Amino acid sequence: xxxxxxxxxxxxxxxxxxxxxxxxxxxxxxxxxxxxxxxxxxxxxxxxxxxxxxxxxxxxxxxxxxxxxxxxxxxxxxxxxxxxxxxxxxxxxxxxxxxxxxxxxxxxxx
Amino acid sequence: xxxxxxxxxxxxxxxxxxxxxxxxxxxxxxxxxxxxxxxxxxxxxxxxxxxxxxxxxxxxxxxxxxxxxxxxxxxxxxxxxxxxxxxxxxxxxxxxxxxxxxxxxxxxxxxxxxx
Numbered sequence: 418x419x420x421x422x423x424x425x426x427x428x429x430x431x432x433x434x435x436x437x438x439x440x441x442x443x444x445x446x447x448x449x450x451x452x453x454x455x456x457x458x459x460x461x462x463x464x465x466x467x468x469x470x471x472x473x474x475x476x477x478x479x480x481x482x483x484x485x486x487x488x489x490x491x492x493x494x495x496x497x498x499x500x501x502x503x504x505x506x507x508x509x510x511x512x513x514x515x516x517x518x519x520x521x522x523x524x525x526x527x
Numbered sequence: 528x529x530x531x532x533x534x535x536x537x538x539x540x541x542x543x544x545x546x547x548x549x550x551x552x553x554x555x556x557x558x559x560x561x562x563x564x565x566x567x568x569x570x571x572x573x574x575x576x577x578x579x580x581x582x583x584x585x586x587x588x589x590x591x592x593x594x595x596x597x598x599x600x601x602x603x604x605x606x607x608x609x610x611x612x613x614x615x616x617x618x619x620x621x622x623x624x625x626x627x628x629x630x631x632x633x634x635x636x637x638x639x640x641x642x
Contacts (some may be wrong), residue, residue: 460633
């Protein structure tokens with residue numbers, strides 16, 4: 418599975434969009450980009466995943482660059498409850514373990 | 528609520544003891560994964576079961592073992608416990624292997640404290 422690089426921390430004002438970047442320059446053609454988040458010590462929560470097209474669901478949008486070497490998770494209107502550690506994970510979508518890095522600690526401030 | 532349940536929520540025990548953590552996957556999910564999260568190691572994959580059979584092993588100690596039962600619930604057994612085993616233990620489940628979408632959904636975790 419390809420390695421990912423994320424900034425260790427970010428701040429965002431409540432109500433603004435939070436844009437969380439992830440670099441995955443060694444991603445291969447059959448690897449998906451997954452995003453999870455962990456609020457305090459709760460179980461990691463699935464957010465979204467994609468292969469090469471941009472994806473949107475009720476929680477977030479995922480923008481993947483054309484060369485697939487990086488992606489951005491967008492929380493359109495961040496709330497205080499979005500304060501969490503966000504993990505970007507690259508993996509083949511055929512089952513198997515998730516490899517968690519250090520993630521980005523997002524702090525949403527009033 | 529992910530639909531994955533774990534019991535107990537908290538467990539406090541002494542060194543040298545043995546404990547069992549239980550996980551019930553989401554309805555219809557055949558695959559169960561166990562992860563350990565300690566302060567110094569982050570979230571680490573331990574072991575995966577699929578429809579009752581072990582499929583993959585990660586950094587799981589020999590003192591730890593797991594199994595998945597016919598009703599698909601899984602148990603993680605930790606024995607000869609050491610202080611360093613204190614951690615959060617998460618279970619995740621997913622539907623199939625080799626399917627077009629295999630998203631893992633995590634339970635709330637069991638916090639183990641070894642004194």
